[in-house]
Amino acid sequence: MQSSLSKISLFLSEFMKDALLYARYCGVSPFRDVGSSGSYKLVIESHAIEKGLSLPRPRKLFGRAKISYIVGELRRTTRGNSNFSVQMAAGALLGYKQLHVEQAVSDPILVDIEAALRDATHQKELISNPGTRIITPEHPGGESVLEARFSCRMFDQYRVPRADIEKIVSAAQRAPSQCNRQATKVYVFQSRSKIERLLELQGGAAGFGHLVNNLAIVSSELSAWGGAQQRNQPYVDGGLFSLAFLLACQERGYVACPLNLAVRHRVEHEIRSVGGIPAGERLIMMIAFGKPVSDESIRAAASPRRPLSEVLVVE
Ligand SMILES: Cc1cc2nc3c(=O)[nH]c(=O)nc-3n(C[C@H](O)[C@H](O)[C@H](O)COP(=O)(O)O)c2cc1C
Incomplete structure (x- = not known):
């Protein structure tokens, strides 16, 4: 009785x-370090723009509120030191501007972007990617499977055959797990x-999402x-398994x-239902996969x- 009570109180505490x-x-804590959480927010909002740019058909003038936020932050932050989040923000704005220039769109928000990028000229020199990158067989993301893996949001209608799904999951099972529990499960929907x-x-x-024809859900018992x-x-074991699943997809083409x-x-x-x-x-995560x-x-x-x-x- 005593030990059950102490277990319950340990759980609760x-x-x-x-x-x-x-x-x-x-x-979002009122006690947070505002500098570091602001920098994460800028990365997250900039990535939302990058994602929009990487879609098969980006919507005209998508993500206006995010663009306004990034423009505001860029104009504010560039007064301080150069940092990764500012470079990423400038890259996303540059990609957004280029997309709309190609489509001959004009809008006041594009003028704001232009001004913010002008302010951030020293950052622009450091931008290696304007929000997106093009991956081709000649120029994959990297040489090894780990470096070449990337999140793809342009899927073909192809349904991955069961034999290949089994190979991918068998390979993902090579992921380490605490005490070799292997409590991770995968559910595949087609x-x-x-x-x-x-x-x-x-x-x-x-x-x-309308292009996804193979969807895995990774869970842990x-x-x-x-x-x-x-x-x-x-979540630790499930996360390791999930990365192995992603790499196994890449390895198998x-x-x-x-x-x-x-x-x-x-x-x-x-x-679940x-x-x-x-x-x-x-539930750990979903994984869309395919060709x-x-x-x-x-x-x-x-x-x-x-x-x-x-x-x-390093200490
Ligand atoms: C746990 C997790 C959840 C994610 N959720 C989403 C998501 O809901 N939608 C999406 O488009 N990308 C999602 N991503 C992909 C990330 O945006 C992507 O991994 C990150 O920008 C790094 O890019 P890369 O995978 O191309 O290297 C997720 C990634 C992880 C690890």
């Missing part, structure tokens, strides 16, 4: 500490009506885990796009990487 830590440090419903609940495939200290491990399942419990429940996934599994719309050239979001100095700390 650990989950409560998670909630407090998140509330204290997350990007019926358009179900995919449509699932992507509607997911919400992050606007502009390309909670029964594999025990004790409060393991509460986040389903397929393309893929991870799709977040950062959703509320109600939506997770609905996704549409997908026939048992209640005892937490690219063209073997010749694919436009992808630039998604540049931060300089190593922002990522690596």
Whole structure:
């Protein structure tokens, strides 16, 4: 009795500490470090523009509110030091401007972009990608499978044969897992009506969801885990498995796009019920995969990487 009570109180206190830590440090906390969360917001909004530019048919003047935010931030931030988020923002604006110049569109927001880019001239020199990059067989994203992988949002109608799905999942099973639990599961859907419903609940495939004919949901069985200290491990193992799945797609000549399942419990429940996934599994992410719309050239979001100095700390 005593030990059950202490286990329950450990559970409650650990989950409560998670909630407090998140509330204290997350990007919308009133106590957050405004500088770093602002920089993340600029990256996120700029990436939304990059994604829009990488769609098969970008909408004219899409993402106006995001553009206004980026323009405002760029004009403000360039007074300070050069940094990755500003370069990414300038790249996204440049790509947006180029798209609309090609389509002979005129709009006051394009004038604002022009002015912001003029202010950020020193950044522009550092921009290697105007929001998107073109991937061709001659110029893949990189030499190794890891470097060549990218998130593709231009899929062909092709349904991946079951034999290839099995090869991809077998390869993904090479991912390490804590104590070799292998609690990760994969559900693959190929019926358009179900995919449509699932992507509607997911919400992050606007502009390309109609092209998805192969959709995986990665989940983790909670029964594999025990004790409060393991509460986040389903996501660690599931995340490693998901990356291995993405790399296995790339290795076998397929393309893929991870799709977040950062959703509320109600939506997770609905996704589980549409997908026939048992209640005892937490959902890790969705992955759209298949053949690219063209073997010749694919436009992808630039998604540049931060300089190593922002990522690596060696003692
Ligand atoms: C967990 C996770 C969730 C993601 N969710 C989405 C999504 O909902 N929609 C989307 O278009 N891309 C999504 N992405 C793709 C990211 O935008 C992409 O991985 C990032 O910009 C890096 O680009 P790259 O994958 O081309 O290297 C997601 C990626 C991850 C890892």
